[in-house]
Amino acid sequence: MTDKALSPGGIGNKVSSIPWFLNKKVLFFITLALLVLIPIGVGDDYIYHIFITICLFAGLSTAWNIVGGYAGQLSLGHAIYYGIGAYAGMLMLNAGVSPWVSMFVGALLSAGVAVAISYPCFKLHGPFYALASIAFLEVFHVVSLNWVSLTGGANGVMVPLDIGWHTMIFTERLPSLIIVFGLMLVTLAVAWAIRRSKLGYQLIATRERESAARGAAIRTVHVRLYAAAISAGLTSMLGTFHGSYLTYIEPESVFNLTFSIQIVLFALVGGLGTVFGPLYGTILLVPITELARGWLGSSAIGLHGFVYGIVLIAVVLFMPDGIMSLFQRYLPKARVRQFNAKEESPVDRVHLDDIRSTKRPPTGDIILKVEHLDKHFGGLHVTQDVSFDLRKGEVLGIIGPNGAGKTTLFNMISGFLRPDSGSVAVLDEDGLFIAPKTPGAFARSGVGRTFQIVQPFAAMTVEENIMVGAFYRFRSVEECRKVAREIAYELGLYRFLDEEARNLPIGGLKRLEVARVMAMRPRILLLDEVMAGINPGDLREAIELVKVIRNSGISIVAIEHVMQAVMELSDRVMVISSGEVLAEGKPEEVVKQEAVIEAYLGKEVSHASSE
Known part of the structure; x- marks a missing residue:
C-alpha cells in the first residue's frame, strides 16, 4: 500500500461542535420530557389518554423493532405476546396477584412461546416467520374464543375496580401515564443497550448478510431467538399494563392482526433498526388518528387506516429510511479530530x-x-x-x-x-x-x-x-x-x-x-x-x-x-x-x-x- 494511503489523518475520537440545542441526545430528552409535561400542563383527561397511548405504542413498537428491525425478521403476529401479557395480568389480578408480579410471569411465558414459534422458522429462509406469526396469532385468537372457562370467550374478562398502585387501576390518568412512561423508558433502554452490545452488532450483521455472518462464527439462529424472546417479553409487560388500564379485554381486541400491523407501521415510519425511530413514528401517527377520532366522532370509524396509508406513502416517497433519516440529513454532524498514530495504541498494535x-x-x-x-x-x-x-x-x-x-x-x-x-x-x-x-x-x-x-x-x-x-x-x-x-x-x-x-x-x-x-x-x-x-x-x-x-x-x-x-x-x-x-x-x-x-x-x- 502506498504511503499516501496510510498517512495519518481522518479518524479518531469525535469532538462535538454541534450547538447544544441541535444535539440529537438533547432533542431526544426534550421529546421525552414533553411526553409528560404536555398532558400535565393541559390537564385534560382526553389529552392524558392520547399521551398514554403514545407511550404504550412507542414501547410496543420499540420492542417489536428488536426482532423486526435489528434482526430483520418480519413478525406480523406480535399481538400474541401483548395478548398473553394482558390475559396473564387480568386472570392473576382476579386471583389476587398484583400486575407488578404477573407482568413478569406473562413476560416469561411470552418469551417461551416466541422461542417455540421462531425456532423452526429461523432455520428456514423466506417469508416463513411472517406467515407463521400470522398463523399462530389466529390460533391464539380461536383458542381464546373457545376456552371460555379461562378467557371468558367472546365475553372477555373484567377486573374489580380495586383502585390503587398495587392493581394499576386509578381514577386519575396521571399515575397510568407515569407507569406506561416508565415501561416505555425500560423498553427504550433495553433497545439502546442491545444495539450497542455484541448481540446488537451480530443481529444487524445477520440481517444484512446471513452467509457472511455465519462465516464470522455467528450463531445466526441463536441470536435471532434471543431477540425474539426479549421482544416478546417486553411486549407482554406492556400488555399487562394495558389490560389493567382498560379493566376489560376480549379476544377480538387483543389477538388482533390490525393491532400487530399498527405496531410494525410505527417502527417503519420512524425508522427500522434505529433505537428511537419507533418513538418518533408513534408521536407522528397516534395524535393524528386519535384527534381525528375525537373531532369527527362516529363518522371517523376506520379513518386511522386511511391516515396510516397516507403517511406511509409519504414516508416511502420522501424519506424511505424513516423519520430518523431526517436527523441524519439535516442536523449538523460532529467535527472529527484527526487520528494521531503516536497516541496510545490499541490492543496489540503492530505497525x-x-x-x-x-x-x-x-x-x-x-x-x-x-x-x-x-x-x-x-x-x-x-x-x-x-x-x-x-x-x-x-x-x-x-x-x-x-x-x-x-x-x-x-x-x-x-x-x-x-x-x-x-x-x-x-x-x-x-x-x-x-x-x-x-x-x-x-x-x-x-x-x-x-x-x-x-x-x-x-x-x-x-x-x-x-x-x-x-x-x-x-x-x-x-x-x-x-x-x-x-x-x-x-x-x-x-x-x-x-x-x-x-x-x-x-x-x-x-x-x-x-x-x-x-x-x-x-x-x-x-x-x-x-x-x-x-x-x-x-x-x-x-x-x-x-x-x-x-x-x-x-x-x-x-x-x-x-x-x-x-x-x-x-x-x-x-x-x-x-x-x-x-x-x-x-x-x-x-x-x-x-x-x-x-x-x-x-x-x-x-x-x-x-x-
Whole structure:
C-alpha cells in the first residue's frame, strides 16, 4: 500500500461542535420530557389518554423493532405476546396477584412461546416467520374464543375496580401515564443497550448478510431467538399494563392482526433498526388518528387506516429510511479530530512497517487435509475427487476457467456446502485433526473466508464490519473497537472507519472483507478472487497486503484469475477444470503445461503455441 494511503489523518475520537440545542441526545430528552409535561400542563383527561397511548405504542413498537428491525425478521403476529401479557395480568389480578408480579410471569411465558414459534422458522429462509406469526396469532385468537372457562370467550374478562398502585387501576390518568412512561423508558433502554452490545452488532450483521455472518462464527439462529424472546417479553409487560388500564379485554381486541400491523407501521415510519425511530413514528401517527377520532366522532370509524396509508406513502416517497433519516440529513454532524498514530495504541498494535519488515517464516506441518471431495448438483458433477494438503504458512493458488468448480470447492472447505463424499480435516490448536461441518465450526477451527461476490454488512460502518469479526475472539465492545481500528490502520481503511460499507468502491469492499476475516485471527485464510475487478494501483496494494498476511504465518488458499498475483504470491498452484484437478506444482511450471493452456484458451490456441 502506498504511503499516501496510510498517512495519518481522518479518524479518531469525535469532538462535538454541534450547538447544544441541535444535539440529537438533547432533542431526544426534550421529546421525552414533553411526553409528560404536555398532558400535565393541559390537564385534560382526553389529552392524558392520547399521551398514554403514545407511550404504550412507542414501547410496543420499540420492542417489536428488536426482532423486526435489528434482526430483520418480519413478525406480523406480535399481538400474541401483548395478548398473553394482558390475559396473564387480568386472570392473576382476579386471583389476587398484583400486575407488578404477573407482568413478569406473562413476560416469561411470552418469551417461551416466541422461542417455540421462531425456532423452526429461523432455520428456514423466506417469508416463513411472517406467515407463521400470522398463523399462530389466529390460533391464539380461536383458542381464546373457545376456552371460555379461562378467557371468558367472546365475553372477555373484567377486573374489580380495586383502585390503587398495587392493581394499576386509578381514577386519575396521571399515575397510568407515569407507569406506561416508565415501561416505555425500560423498553427504550433495553433497545439502546442491545444495539450497542455484541448481540446488537451480530443481529444487524445477520440481517444484512446471513452467509457472511455465519462465516464470522455467528450463531445466526441463536441470536435471532434471543431477540425474539426479549421482544416478546417486553411486549407482554406492556400488555399487562394495558389490560389493567382498560379493566376489560376480549379476544377480538387483543389477538388482533390490525393491532400487530399498527405496531410494525410505527417502527417503519420512524425508522427500522434505529433505537428511537419507533418513538418518533408513534408521536407522528397516534395524535393524528386519535384527534381525528375525537373531532369527527362516529363518522371517523376506520379513518386511522386511511391516515396510516397516507403517511406511509409519504414516508416511502420522501424519506424511505424513516423519520430518523431526517436527523441524519439535516442536523449538523460532529467535527472529527484527526487520528494521531503516536497516541496510545490499541490492543496489540503492530505497525505496518514492522510487519512488512518481518521475514517470512518457513512453511510448517500440514494444517489442512482435503481428501477426495465430490459434489453433484442433480446430474452435474461439479467437483470430482479433489484432494490436496496445505501447510502452515503456505500460499496455495487455485486457478481454472470459469465454471470449473473452484467456488464450490471453497464452499465445501468452509462448511457452506456438504460434500457428497470425501472429507475436510483441520489441525486444531491442540494438534489434532478435526472435521468441522458447519460454517461456524470451520470459523471456530481457524478457517476464515472471503466471498467471490463481496458480502459487506452494508448498513454498518467500516469499523462495525470489522468489529463483527473481532467479536469471535473478544467479548468487550471496546476491545473489539480497538482491534478493528488496529486492523483498519494496517489495511489502509482507517480513513473510512465512519463510512457506511455500502459507500465504498469495489476495491475497498474487498479489502474490508479481508479485514473482517483477519479480525477473527484465522490460521487459514480462503481468498475467493479478492483481486478481480480492481484497478492496477489497487492490485499492487492488494498483492502487498497478501504478502503482509502471509508473512504473519497464516496459511492461504487463493482462488484467483489475475496471473500476476498468482505467479508472485503462490508457493504452489493447483489447476481445476470441469471439477477435476488438472495440474499441481510450482507456478512457473504449471502455467506452461499444455493441458492448462488448453483449459484456459482452447485446443486450437494450445496446438498453435506448441507448433
